[in-house]
Amino acid sequence: MAAKLLNGLSSYFAFSSSSSAAENHNRDYAAECALKSDVPSSTSSILLQKTQIWDKNMSDWKDKPVSFEAADGADSFTKIVAYTRKDASHPFKDHIWVEFRSEPLAELIKPHFPNETGLMGLNPGIDARRIYNRRKALGQVVEAYEAAETSDEAQKQPVEDLKTLLDYVDKAFEDVTMKLKAAHDGGTCVEWNMLWAIFADTDFVEASDSLSGQPIAFRLQEWFYNAPSREEPTFEVHGKHLQWTGRRYVHGRIGRQYERFEGARSLHEIGIKPLTEERQHILSGRGKLYIRRAGDAQHLHYRAHIIRQEYNPMSACPVTIKEPAEGRVMIDVLSHRRMNPNFDSWDQEDILDDGPKGSDWRTSLNEDDPEIHLLPPTLGGWSFAAKQWGHLLVEHLSPIPFAADSFEHLVIPEESKEMIKSLVEAQAGSGGATLMNDLVPGKGTGIADDMVFVNLGNDSNGTGTGKTLTAEAIADHLRLPLYTVSCCEFGTEVQFVEIKLKHILEITSLWKAVVLIDEADIFLEARSTDLARNAVVGVFLRMLEYHSGIVIMTTNRVHTLDQAFKSRISLALKYHDLDLTSRKILWEKFLGRAGAVIQGQNGGVDNFTFSLGDIESLAAKETNGRVIKHLVRTSQALAFRRKEPLSPAHIAQVWKMIETFENDLNTS
Numbered sequence: 001m002a003a004k005l006l007n008g009l010s011s012y013f014a015f016s017s018s019s020s021a022a023e024n025h026n027r028d029y030a031a032e033c034a035l036k037s038d039v040p041s042s043t044s045s046i047l048l049q050k051t052q053i054w055d056k057n058m059s060d061w062k063d064k065p066v067s068f069e070a071a072d073g074a075d076s077f078t079k080i081v082a083y084t085r086k087d088a089s090h091p092f093k094d095h096i097w098v099e100f101r102s103e104p105l106a107e108l109i110k111p112h113f114p115n116e117t118g119l120m121g122l123n124p125g126i127d128a129r130r131i132y133n134r135r136k137a138l139g140q141v142v143e144a145y146e147a148a149e150t151s152d153e154a155q156k157q158p159v160e161d162l163k164t165l166l167d168y169v170d171k172a173f174e175d176v177t178m179k180l181k182a183a184h185d186g187g188t189c190v191e192w193n194m195l196w197a198i199f200a201d202t203d204f205v206e207a208s209d210s211l212s213g214q215p216i217a218f219r220l221q222e223w224f225y226n227a228p229s230r231e232e233p234t235f236e237v238h239g240k241h242l243q244w245t246g247r248r249y250v251h252g253r254i255g256r257q258y259e260r261f262e263g264a265r266s267l268h269e270i271g272i273k274p275l276t277e278e279r280q281h282i283l284s285g286r287g288k289l290y291i292r293r294a295g296d297a298q299h300l301h302y303r304a305h306i307i308r309q310e311y312n313p314m315s316a317c318p319v320t321i322k323e324p325a326e327g328r329v330m331i332d333v334l335s336h337r338r339m340n341p342n343f344d345s346w347d348q349e350d351i352l353d354d355g356p357k358g359s360d361w362r363t364s365l366n367e368d369d370p371e372i373h374l375l376p377p378t379l380g381g382w383s384f385a386a387k388q389w390g391h392l393l394v395e396h397l398s399p400i401p402f403a404a405d406s407f408e409h410l411v412i413p414e415e416s417k418e419m420i421k422s423l424v425e426a427q428a429g430s431g432g433a434t435l436m437n438d439l440v441p442g443k444g445t446g447i448a449d450d451m452v453f454v455n456l457g458n459d460s461n462g463t464g465t466g467k468t469l470t471a472e473a474i475a476d477h478l479r480l481p482l483y484t485v486s487c488c489e490f491g492t493e494v495q496f497v498e499i500k501l502k503h504i505l506e507i508t509s510l511w512k513a514v515v516l517i518d519e520a521d522i523f524l525e526a527r528s529t530d531l532a533r534n535a536v537v538g539v540f541l542r543m544l545e546y547h548s549g550i551v552i553m554t555t556n557r558v559h560t561l562d563q564a565f566k567s568r569i570s571l572a573l574k575y576h577d578l579d580l581t582s583r584k585i586l587w588e589k590f591l592g593r594a595g596a597v598i599q600g601q602n603g604g605v606d607n608f609t610f611s612l613g614d615i616e617s618l619a620a621k622e623t624n625g626r627v628i629k630h631l632v633r634t635s636q637a638l639a640f641r642r643k644e645p646l647s648p649a650h651i652a653q654v655w656k657m658i659e660t661f662e663n664d665l666n667t668s
Contacts (some may be wrong), residue, residue, distance in 0.1 A: 037269060079105060079161055082128065090227050092193050092260070096128035096172065098165070104158035105165070112137055113222045115392065129196055132173045136201045138660070142166070188263040188273075188332035195235045196223055198267065204275035204373075205239060206283075207256050211320060212307055214377035216241065217252045217275050217283050232259045242374040242517055244294040246334025249362045280373045281553070285370035289394045291365045293379055297332035297511055299481045301400045306383045308390035326384035328400060329392055329536065330481055330511055336380030336389050339507065362511055382507075406476035409589055410466055411582040411625070416573055423571055424474050424514075424550055429451050464624025465575040467554040471516040474550070494535045501540065505547045520553040526562045537562060584619035589630040591615075596646045609647045618651065631655060 079102040087093045100106040105126040110116075112134050118125045130140070145159045176197055183190050190198060199205065201218055209216045210547075218239040227233045235258045240251040263445060267273040275283075293300070306325035309318040365372060378391035403409075407417050468484075475482035485504060490497045507579070508515050517523070527534045541564055544551060558574075578586070588598060591610060598615065599608040635650040644650075 032500055037083075080168075082172075090233070092233060093227070097125055097482070098128045099111075099123055099125035100133065102158065102161055104154070105161045108141070108158045108162055109138060128169060128172065131165065131169050132176065133197070133200045133202075135169060138162060139166055183264070189435060190267050190270075192235060192258070192260050192262075193225075193262050195258065195270070195272075196225075198274060200225065202274040204280065204399075204534055205237060205272060207272045207278055208379055210395060211309070212377050214393070215279070215283065216254075216376060217280065217373050219371075219374065226257075234259050240374075241376065241427045242371050243376055244290070244379065245362070246332075246337055246380075249365055275373075283373040283375075286377060286395060287375040288367045289378075289397070290375040290379065292369065293331050293394055293397055293453075294333065295364070297330055297335065299400060299479075299511070300331060300397045302326060302329040302383065302392055302397055304393050304396035306388055306390040306392060307378065308387050308388060314420065323383075323386045323388060323390075325383035325386040325390075325392070326386070327383070328481065329383050329385075329397070330513075331379050331380050331381040331392065332395070332511070333380040335507060335510065336382070339389065339503065349501055366471065383568075384481065394465050399480075402479050403473075403476045406473040410470055410473055411578065411585050412470070412573070412575075413468060419571060420470070421477065424478060429544050463556075464577060464626030464628075466625055467575055468516070468518060469625065470573070471514065471552045471554075472640045474552070475514045478514070481508075481511050482516060483508045483511075483513045484516045486517060486518045487520055490523075490536075492532070492536065494532070494539055498539045498543065499535050500541050505543060505549075509547065509549055515549065517553045519555065521555050521557050521560075524553060524555050524562060524565050525557060525560045541565070578624055580619055583621075583623065584615055586628050587615055587618050588630075591646070594632050594636045594646055609645050614648045618648075621655075627658075631658070 079100070081099040081101065083097040085093075085095055085097055085098065100119075106119060107494070109126075109131075110119050113119055113126060113130060116126055118127075142159055142163045146154065150156070176194070179194060180190075180197055180200070183194070188198075203219060204217050205220050206215055206217050208214070217383060218241040220237065221239045223235070223237045225233060226236055232388065236255060237258075238253070238255040241254050242249055243252045258270060258272065303326050305322040306329075307320065307322050309320055311317070312319050374395045377395070378393055381392050382389055383392070407421070410417060471484075472482060483504065490500050504515065507513075522533070523537055525537075527537055541562075545568075588601070592601065596610055597608045598610045599612050627661050631651060631654055634654045636646055638654065639646040
């Protein structure tokens with residue numbers, strides 16, 4: 001059989017060994033199989049077979065004696081030359097290099113190897129393993145020609161040459177084919193030096209996202225074995241995937257490295273495998289979610305963690321950090337790239353992919369796009385809960401269930417509710433009204449549209465009276481993001497305050513977000529002889545003056561407000577400590593939201609767990625709205641744990657623990 005194969009190839013092949021170490025690539029035991037053939041005795045066979053071995057003493061290649069020499073002039077008829085390349089120092093680089101001396105044949109196979117640079121030179125050639133991996137597609141070229149039954153000699157000869165090449169490759173890699181079959185039958189376990197063979201007849205590869213650990217797919221471009229100096233040899237795979245940059249969809253580079261291992265491992269353990277049709281369908285479904293969330297900034301609900309990278313200066317390597325981020329988020333890839341100081345890996349790609357518009361400039365994708373499965377599992381954005389920029393999993397994003405009755409939960413006078421609604425609707429443009437602007441162009445609407453909520457309570461220090469809840473109600477009513485920041489996040493240095501505030505106002509203007517500066521006493525308090533604090537207040541006042549949007553500030557020190565702020569406040573609301581009626585309303589609202597059945601409400605005529613007397617007793621105790629909310633939530637958790645309906649007994653038990661803690665705190 002071997003002699004028959006060599007006779008059939010005698011017009012096309014000459015076997016030789018290359019002396020060029022620079023062209024050595026990867027190990028392949030099939031090279032030995034190709035050289036174990038019987039040698040025909042006929043001198044008419046144009047066959048040149050040579051093997052070279054590395055001479056350590058001479059540090060050069062040395063010919064190994066052969067049993068015969070080809071006939072004179074045989075090389076001039078050769079259309080394909082197969083070089084067996086061996087590297088004794090790095091045996092995993094052994095392979096067969098196929099060189100084409102027939103230009104029509106080289107042109108015939110080029111379309112199947114668009115990224116193969118070896119086919120672009122004066123002596124076009126390619127690693128025989130790549131031909132093995134694409135043998136089915138190349139075989140279809142031969143089949144298509146034979147089915148067409150054309151008599152065009154210009155097409156016939158290169159196709160015949162290709163057919164001969166494929167016959168050779170099938171024989172040369174016979175051992176590889178047997179190993180792959182055995183690996184598949186045994187659960188797809190492969191050896192490290194056989195990893196290249198798993199990509200036979202596939203364009204796409206499945207691996208794991210280096211940031212989130214989620215499965216990803218990319219288009220295979222190249223693979224090779226590498227031996228960095230003083231490091232463990234690796235098998236490397238490179239390709240391209242698709243991603244949204246904030247401006248358009250681009251193909252991004254992606255690569256994976258797999259260090260050498262002993263024995264055979266499953267593809268699942270290794271972490272890379274060919275992409276199956278089933279997996280492609282699943283990833284395409286995720287890709288549809290991706291394109292729905294990409295584009296302009298979107299305000300969404302999120303039920304997972306946020307993923308971000310911080311660079312460790314000691315190791316110069318990025319460290320992946322995952323933080324809880326359940327709640328509302330803003331998907332904004334462009335702002336994530338521009339404003340996140342810990343993520344700068346886009347810089348080089350920007351130069352490559354976000355240049356002048358061209359024919360491949362795609363600002364949108366259809367859900368039936370053939371590359372939709374190449375989209376990643378995350379989009380860049382901001383978590384309002386974690387107060388961090390990072391990557392958010394698209395499968396855990398959903399529309400926000402805005403509370404339509406958000407204002408109903410506020411325990412403030414009805415005229416105050418109406419005043420708030422009127423002002424914020426006009427400012428947000430949702431009511432159809434346009435408010436007059438400042439006389440000075442460019443100043444925006446600024447502080448003329450800011451609101452400061454103040455509290456005059458003494459006993460409770462003004463906490464838990466509804467200031468923050470009012471801001472949340474405004475944001476929900478307008479269906480806008482609420483960006484909350486506390487005074488301590490600004491620091492006390494003038495430059496830092498200015499940078500931080502500029503960052504916040506810039507991004508919230510872009511998102512049309514409501515800004516809540518909680519406990520803004522240091523900025524609102526009247527200026528004094530403290531020059532440093534006066535400078536901070538001055539910067540704060542100046543930057544707010546040019547902000548166009550809704551800014552809400554809370555304070556418990558209304559008597560010390562700076563005169564500059566007093567004259568510029570659009571609306572100031574006064575919050576007293578909760579009285580008996582207000583506490584009763586809050587108890588009923590929070591208990592109702594927790595699923596409790598109250599006498600006379602929601603069917604609680606005969607079957608109820610809280611009587612009107614229970615509500616009166618709870619409201620009689622002086623406390624604030626925040627404590628009431630925590631009491632109900634903790635009691636609800638206790639009832640769930642006991643698999644009981646929420647009742648006054650649960651409230652009493654939790655309250656007793658809180659009172660015990662407060663007593664211990666006061667007596668310590």
